[in-house]
Amino acid sequence: MSDNSVKTSGKRKWSMAVDIDKCTGCQACVVACQSENNIPINTEDLFKQRRAIQWIRIERYWEGEFPNAKVRFIPLLCQHCDNAPCEPVCPVYATYHNQEGLNVQVYNRCIGSRLCVNNCPYHIRFFNFWEPSWTDSLKNQLNPDVTVRSRGIMEKCTFCIQRIRRTTRESDKNNQQLKDGDRRLNPACVNACPTDALVFGDLNYVDLDTGEKSKVAKLKEESLSKNGRGYKLMGELGTEPNVTYLKKVDADSGHSSHGGDSSHG
Template sequence: MAGLLARIAERWNIHREPGFFKKLDHKWTMVIDLDKCNGCGACVTSCYAENNLPVVGKEECGVSRAFSWLRIERYVEGEYPDVKVKFIPVMCQHCSKAPCETGCPVYATYHNQDGLNVQVYNRCVGTFTCATYCTYDVRRFNWRTYKFEQPLDQQLNPDVSVREMGIMEKCTFCIQRIRAAKDKAKDEGKTVEDGDIQTACVQTCPTGAMTFGDLQDADSKVAKLAKSPRRYKLLEELNTDPSVIYLKRVMKEGPSKHG
């Protein structure tokens, strides 16, 4: 009896430790250096290939239903001869305080122990609440049953499910690659090291503008880059605490005002 009480007290005290529920195994973070980004769109293409995204066609894109999880936003400043075009790759920011997670009634979207904002496709009932609450408009909905015709079905990634009609999805930080790397590390009796995991976009980026890693690991590349004076987060004032860190572009006239 005394032993049981002691065990209960021990469990109780662990949970009473400040920050227990916020402690994460990893804090996967992406750093995007806008100074290196040239807006080529290779990341977008690799995302389509890696994550089995359907190509929806001209009409659907025309009504703003393009399916890319990762998009390159272009903003034009100035009048014709003196024009500056700026671009910024935007994907799910994996907010630590995500508005979408509070919206879902069935826990189809929640925060996992890796600090990722994950989406459970099979649990989604399609209330659209997460997408409505999302401040970055990065969630994509399966408006129809998107078919992969022959021979396109041969190029589908077997590690990623093909989603059915009526559910919400978004960038997962290539969770299938994270899982694979963690499994491999576990089999070898090691922990995941910096550089073991690369998301599809990071792997593809020709200029090396994107970096992926664990922010909790102080020696990782992202942890070092995250200390850059050029760092900022998208719509930081909304206090969603995103996991994607942007590094401001340096222009001729100093750091850019809009990223």
């Protein structure tokens, strides 16, 4: 136990930073998430029914009229709120907060009352309206580390908890410190992002050799300081999300804004 505490830097708290200025809307994260987490195939039909499941989605907003239109992307995933509205309302404790700051979903307990999704201001929880199915050719690509969810239950982004678990277990076993930005630790979406718009890590991480903090902690600290670009999505609700967004910088105006920011005004 004491040995371990040398190698880790205290209690872990997972967090993510999303730099909207870097996001190109390429949807690589969406596809990566889809294949990592055994998300059912979203057919055209399912999109028409508005029942598609995308743990991370790129919301696209237009600003301005046609010739001068600007496109805005905002990757939206579970915010893993510290004060999550979805948690207290679940009658069966199917969703709760774990000790590492993650908002986790226990599929076996879920009865599908859908109270949690109604209370999620980010609409980032998904319900399995149908029994998921894969074509035979795709069945072998299912990730064995991730449960295949049946119909009638909620699911949502887990920050790829299977990857976090596997990597932390290995490093704890080998008595090594987890490296910040380890690709085995990062969620699939972060690894897939070509522009590094998504940054993932442990907020309490301190490198035992260099004494440096993790990248996400630094980003969060800098961006949320007085003149930083950072904000919390719908921060006025007090949900205390673990995802920090960084505003887009408009080259022409020098003034930054984007479509998903929902502060009043």
